[in-house]
Amino acid sequence: MNAVDFLEIMALVILFGLIFTKLSRIIKLPDVVMFIFAGFLLGPFCLNLVNIDKHPLAYELILTFGAAYILYDGGREIDFKVLRKVKWSVISLSTVGVIVSAFITGFFASKIFKMDFIYALLLGSVIASTDPSVLVPLFKNLNVDDKLKQTIISESAFNDAAGAIATFAVLNIITKGTFSLAQSIFDLIKTSIGGILIGAIVGYVASLLIAHEKYACFEEHPAEISIVAVAGAYVIATKLGVSGFMAVFVIGMVCGNKKMFGLFIPEQYYVTQTRFKEVMTLILRMMIFILLGTHINFPLLLRYWKESLFVVTALIFIARPISVFVSIIFDRKAEWTFKEIIYLMWVRETGVIPAALSGMLLTMKVPHADIISAVTFATIILTLTLQASSAKILAKLLKIDRPSMSN
Incomplete structure (x- = not known):
């Protein structure tokens, strides 16, 4: 890819992103749904x-850095005090919840598509995780309780690793005929803890450089340091074989809670960083979902639309509710109410990581990869259209939304 090609793609994507952002406000649909439609047009x-x-390298760069930076932004929304109360729910939703969802969805997919269960389980594993690049911006604009908001955001950050590991574990069974439960658990623990440690170290060092009374040599450049921290941590984590997405999420958590460590950014620099972050996040979301939309194979979707609709329905109305119930029922400390549990059962948007996994399976020519791809994109479209657009309405119906500050 030469520089002119890349600039052409950038200009087209951002221009269409702005146009469809305006349209989303007019027709009251989530902007990511409109971005996907814009991508299909382009x-x-x-x-x-x-x-x-x-230009696969350009796509991978945008997808990787975009998802990483949005995860960092989501981490900044997390309050350690709130997270401590719901930590077991988050851990369970991100591990047990993913496995339960994958098996239940796989069971229905095997019956609906009449395929071997192992391939149906692969399908279930691909679409089991939720998407922080959708949920982080969505919950910034929703006035629900911090406990609920931060559980959903944290789950979406942590369950990507579990979803990817489950997918590769099933893929190993298909391609090599082997499976090791101990190895899969070890991989999950190593990937998660390694990412958390790298994120904590990089996040603390970055905070010192911009907010410490003595060591803040880059005090006036918090936005620039955030880019270095996100890119650097992702690279380090990936080269060490642990979760880069986990690392950047933890960086956001550390930076968002820097006052706990006695670190403060002067107001003028904080305002500059916040504005930069908002613009950067919007542009990256445009690019991720518009480019994702260019990948949607509508002829393939049309071929399997009826079966895909049944599978997604089973995911939304059966697999998700059961996985949430199993994951949080024993967490007494979180003190979940019935209304909050209903809300957790409903909110589970699918996005970037499942799309990347399904694309990988197509490239590898795994049997039934075309069906997995069709169901994945049907899941993305339906969950974004149906669930993301109704999240605010459901919060009001359940009376779990809080009055906005302007009121």
Whole structure:
């Protein structure tokens, strides 16, 4: 890819992103749904102005850094005091919840598509995780209780690792005929703890450099340091074989709670960083979901639309409620109310990571990869359209929303 091609893609994506952001406000749909539609218009199945398959490195760069920075932004929304109260629910939702969801969805997929259960389980594993790049911005605009908000955001950050490990574990059974429960558990623990340690170290060092009374040599550059910290931590974690996404989320948590360590950023620099972060996050979300939209194979979706609809329905109305119930029922410390549990059962948007996993399976020519891809994109479209757009309405119906500050 040359510089002109890359600039052309950047300009088209951001221009269409701005246009469809305006349209989303007019027709009251989540902007990510409109971004996906914009991507379809730009992509090879419609106008063919953007074909990212010809430039896989650029797509991987945008997807990786975009998801990492949005996760960092989500981490900044987490309050350690709140997280301590719900930590067992978050851990269980991110591990047990993913496994339960994968098995239940896989069971229904095997019956609906009449495929071997192992391939149906692979499908269930791919779409089992939720998407922080959707949920972080969504909950910034929702006035629900911090306990509920931070549980959903934290789950979406932590369950990506579990979803990916489950997918690769099932893939090993298919390709090599082997499975080790002990190895899978070890991989999950290593990936998670390694990412947490790297994120904690990098996050604390970054906070010192911008907010310490003595060591803040980059006090006036908090936005720039955040980019270095996110990119650097992701690279270090990936090279060490642990979760880069976990690392950047923890950086956000540390930076968002820096006052606990006696660290403060002067007001003028804090305002500059906040504005920069908001613009950067919006642009990255545009790019991620518009480019994701260019990948949607609508002929494939149309071929399997009926079966995909049944599988997604089972995921939303059966697998998710059961996985949430099993995951949080024994966490007495969290003190979940019935209304909060209902809300947790409903909110579970699918996005970037499942799309990347399904794309990988297509590249590897795994049997039934076309079906997995169709169901994955159907899940993305339906969960974003149905669940993300109704999250605010449901909060009001359940009376768990709080009055906005302006009131």
